[in-house]
Amino acid sequence: MTDKSIISRDNWTLHRKGELDQQRHNEKVREAIKNNLSDIISEESVIMSDGKKITKLPIRTLDEYRFRFNYNKQKHGGQGEGGSRPGDVIHTERDHDGKGGPGAGDAPGVDYYEADVSFDELAEIVFADLVLPNLKEKKKENLQAVSTRFTDVRKAGIYSNIDKKRTILEAIKRNARKGSDKYNIAREDLRFKTWETVYRAESNAVVIAMMDTSGSMGNYEKYIARTFFFWMVKFLRTKYQHVEIVFLAHHTQAKEVSEEEFFTKGESGGTKCSSVYQLALEIIRQRYNPARYNIYPFHFSDGDNLPSDNDTCFELINQILPLCNLFGYGEITSPYYRNSTLISVFERIKRDNLTTVTIKSKKEIYPALKKFFSQKGDSGGQGTI
Amino acid sequence: MDRELFELEKAIDEISKRAKKFGLDFFSMRFELCPADVLYTIGAYGMPTRFTHWSFGKQYFRLKTMYDFNLSRIYELVINSNPCYAFLLEGNSLLQNKLVIAHVYAHCDFFKNNIWFKRTNRDMIETMSVNAARIREYEFLYGQEEVEKTLDGALAIQEHIDFHRLNKKGQQEKGRKSVKPETPYDDIWSIGNNGREEEEIAEAEKFPPSPEKDLIGFIMNHSHCLKDWQREVLAMVRDEMYYFWPQVETKIMNEGWAALWHARILRDMDLNEDEALEFARLHAGILHTSRTGLNPYLLGMKIFEDIEKRWENPPPEEREKFCRPGGEGLAKIFEVRETENDISFLRNYLTRDLVRELDLYLYKKQGQQWKVTDTEWETVRDGIVANLVNGGHPYLLVEDGDYKKSGHLFIRHCHEGVDLDTFYLEKTLPHVYNLWGKTVHLETILEGRSVIFSFDGTKNIRSFKG
Numbered sequence: 001m002t003d004k005s006i007i008s009r010d011n012w013t014l015h016r017k018g019e020l021d022q023q024r025h026n027e028k029v030r031e032a033i034k035n036n037l038s039d040i041i042s043e044e045s046v047i048m049s050d051g052k053k054i055t056k057l058p059i060r061t062l063d064e065y066r067f068r069f070n071y072n073k074q075k076h077g078g079q080g081e082g083g084s085r086p087g088d089v090i091h092t093e094r095d096h097d098g099k100g101g102p103g104a105g106d107a108p109g110v111d112y113y114e115a116d117v118s119f120d121e122l123a124e125i126v127f128a129d130l131v132l133p134n135l136k137e138k139k140k141e142n143l144q145a146v147s148t149r150f151t152d153v154r155k156a157g158i159y160s161n162i163d164k165k166r167t168i169l170e171a172i173k174r175n176a177r178k179g180s181d182k183y184n185i186a187r188e189d190l191r192f193k194t195w196e197t198v199y200r201a202e203s204n205a206v207v208i209a210m211m212d213t214s215g216s217m218g219n220y221e222k223y224i225a226r227t228f229f230f231w232m233v234k235f236l237r238t239k240y241q242h243v244e245i246v247f248l249a250h251h252t253q254a255k256e257v258s259e260e261e262f263f264t265k266g267e268s269g270g271t272k273c274s275s276v277y278q279l280a281l282e283i284i285r286q287r288y289n290p291a292r293y294n295i296y297p298f299h300f301s302d303g304d305n306l307p308s309d310n311d312t313c314f315e316l317i318n319q320i321l322p323l324c325n326l327f328g329y330g331e332i333t334s335p336y337y338r339n340s341t342l343i344s345v346f347e348r349i350k351r352d353n354l355t356t357v358t359i360k361s362k363k364e365i366y367p368a369l370k371k372f373f374s375q376k377g378d379s380g381g382q383g384t385i
Numbered sequence: 386m387d388r389e390l391f392e393l394e395k396a397i398d399e400i401s402k403r404a405k406k407f408g409l410d411f412f413s414m415r416f417e418l419c420p421a422d423v424l425y426t427i428g429a430y431g432m433p434t435r436f437t438h439w440s441f442g443k444q445y446f447r448l449k450t451m452y453d454f455n456l457s458r459i460y461e462l463v464i465n466s467n468p469c470y471a472f473l474l475e476g477n478s479l480l481q482n483k484l485v486i487a488h489v490y491a492h493c494d495f496f497k498n499n500i501w502f503k504r505t506n507r508d509m510i511e512t513m514s515v516n517a518a519r520i521r522e523y524e525f526l527y528g529q530e531e532v533e534k535t536l537d538g539a540l541a542i543q544e545h546i547d548f549h550r551l552n553k554k555g556q557q558e559k560g561r562k563s564v565k566p567e568t569p570y571d572d573i574w575s576i577g578n579n580g581r582e583e584e585e586i587a588e589a590e591k592f593p594p595s596p597e598k599d600l601i602g603f604i605m606n607h608s609h610c611l612k613d614w615q616r617e618v619l620a621m622v623r624d625e626m627y628y629f630w631p632q633v634e635t636k637i638m639n640e641g642w643a644a645l646w647h648a649r650i651l652r653d654m655d656l657n658e659d660e661a662l663e664f665a666r667l668h669a670g671i672l673h674t675s676r677t678g679l680n681p682y683l684l685g686m687k688i689f690e691d692i693e694k695r696w697e698n699p700p701p702e703e704r705e706k707f708c709r710p711g712g713e714g715l716a717k718i719f720e721v722r723e724t725e726n727d728i729s730f731l732r733n734y735l736t737r738d739l740v741r742e743l744d745l746y747l748y749k750k751q752g753q754q755w756k757v758t759d760t761e762w763e764t765v766r767d768g769i770v771a772n773l774v775n776g777g778h779p780y781l782l783v784e785d786g787d788y789k790k791s792g793h794l795f796i797r798h799c800h801e802g803v804d805l806d807t808f809y810l811e812k813t814l815p816h817v818y819n820l821w822g823k824t825v826h827l828e829t830i831l832e833g834r835s836v837i838f839s840f841d842g843t844k845n846i847r848s849f850k851g
Contacts, residue, residue, distance in 0.1 A: 005397050007416040009390060009475075018426030018449070021442025028439055064440045065812035066541050067779050067827075069803045072750045075758060077769040079674045079683075080744040088757040090676045090748050 033125055041126060041369075042227050042362040123234055126366075130373035132239050132325075148195045157192025166191040205240040205294040205325075207233060208283065210276045212301035214251040215268035221332045225300040226263050227365050228330065232298065235373065240294065246283060250276035252306075256283070272309045273301060273342060277316035284323055295324040303331040305342040313345050321351050328372050329356040390418065393473070396483045403650045404490040408719065411493035412507075413468040416486070420475050425449045427472055428459050431629065434514035436521075436621075438536050461485045461643075465496040465632065467507040480660045484647050484667055491646035495639050498723050501631040509628050516621040523614050534819065535615045539622040541816040544778040545600035546623055548630045596782035600796065601626075603783045609792055610822025619820070633776040634726045641685015642722055644671060648686075677755070679745070679769065687743060688734050693718050731770050737762040745769070771801070779805055781827075794821045798829035805829050807838075814840035 170189040209229050236243045247262035251269040254276035346356045357368045427433045429445035451457045462472040471489040473482050496502050524532045597603045605619040651664050672683045697714030740762040747759040747768040780799040788795035817825045824841040835850040
């Protein structure tokens, strides 16, 4: 035979091209996420996710674009099991099930590359640019937690902690040294895992979430506040072991509410912001000793405060500021009204740990986060974005 | 020598003998046993030696994930080359690999004998390896970003070559008149027919002289902005597409031919009971049908079987009408595998009976539902063929390389009933712009209205005509 067939098996271990290009693709996915963060972090699917599930993110820049037909307008060939007739339904698209029709191509105009990005991965990207400003040393003795860690291997110990792998390795070595071909495990081969006690400084943080629930705060404003608090709590959790949140709702009076009430319950009436600052101050004094807690009061409002109340607010804010790490005030303005009075109060205060922002749309949540959690904190950081 | 290789070597020997016996004519084979991730890498790149690009990484990841979750597997991976390389998956059962080997011999026979493959570069593995090395070198010289950007652009228009140019060439040369006067006195011949002459000159000043299908080649030659190395990159991508093109145009035939012969070869072998069962299961898996697509293995195989039947024992009608004596079944399918591509294959041999037997139909989206629209056999056949035209890609022509006398590129989409995906269109034009260096226009039809899409470097504009 002239044309002999040959079979062989090579060593392919260095052949990593696919992996490398896949890494490059991942880099581009992350790049795309980064470029679209403002859109992505306010996506409902992200906010509602339980933080564990893989979140599908809409990314608009990763397709390999080319000239192609509109799949939805094309006739395609298919094969049935016999007796197919015109009008037979092959597939029905449900709204927003994301899977779309057969093959590629969603509705033209919207094209999602469904990147499987875990929440952690996304959070990592979001938090990459965020830092905790004004960190203060808290009293050490209250902040210690004891835990154990297995770090060492010794020749003596409790039998339940025996390190099987190392024991067998020792036995093999010893037998090899002796040159015997019989393998046995002697007492001297035994190895035990041993632990040591680790003292860790534990830090706590509390977020005092305050929101104006007067009639002028609609669902949209609440959604923005909610999104903001969601990311803020996530971020603080990466920095502190325990983050507590206290929800305070107010109109002319303030009260502590559950999370659900906080975001869903609508109230009406006028606005007296001093009420909520008073309540926050009381809660800090009673429950969250600034010596042990890092305190982050954040207040969202549309700024439509009772003018006569502004002086009281000024007093109270000045009392809270020395107690907390960072005081944030977010004003959610809609294009329709702009007669904020509260922000003028904040403008009178010059302190490093006070930051105010104005948010006009969902897209501005991410810049707001960035402004609150940036290292600078220099001039009190007031202003709009 | 390890056992797996030993067993496979035995199998290869048995199978190649049978393949020869059945009349298959193939190049020498080089089988390579490799682990899954390597096989999937090769599958994603189309070639073990191809250049690197993130889109291949994406594809690799997709294939490998499907494999990891046991959703799909690549059964065979064979390269059109001489000698012919094929890759087998480590850890496949012996029978699985036997089936793959038989399948591969048939593919190799197809590569070697089908007329559309006659001009393919059989040393493409080497060529691509050289191309990849060059692109790597460019990355060192000009930076990964720059090279990637050029490749992004080149890959976005890679399908727009003119594969059948080679066949049209003779015709074109004949049709084209020499435009420049050959002697200073040539104009004497045109005295007396002034008007026509001027028309011809106007025609001659067109650039390109006649519409050019080879978009990537045209840009490579006439771009306003590409540097030499970038033209080089375009040339490589274009060459590789010329190499892959016949595979695109013969998918149904090639897979059908391979399915036909792997079945015959395996049925001819001594399989024990377990193996016979496993084979039946695998073979059935390969031939599964889908409500939303055509299985090329099944469709191709059924057509080949039908041709063989009709030429072996022609029905009385065909015997009379076409003077078909019968007994020519095998010879006929070997002839078909040599001379046809998918389009002609379906046009000539997808019969009414087959359409009915296989229950083929066309379907389309209507509202939220995908519904069967046609079952009438000629409509179905022509509908399937229409989707195969130009490899399933829109047919584009460069009409004017100096549009508005300002160097713009004007491309016309030859609309054949299906509108383009405008979202993709507006995302692709910037790539073309990056390659061309000046404003790019594309004329097409949307919902029956003629429209020109333009990209001028900053934004997309649509202008409707009339």
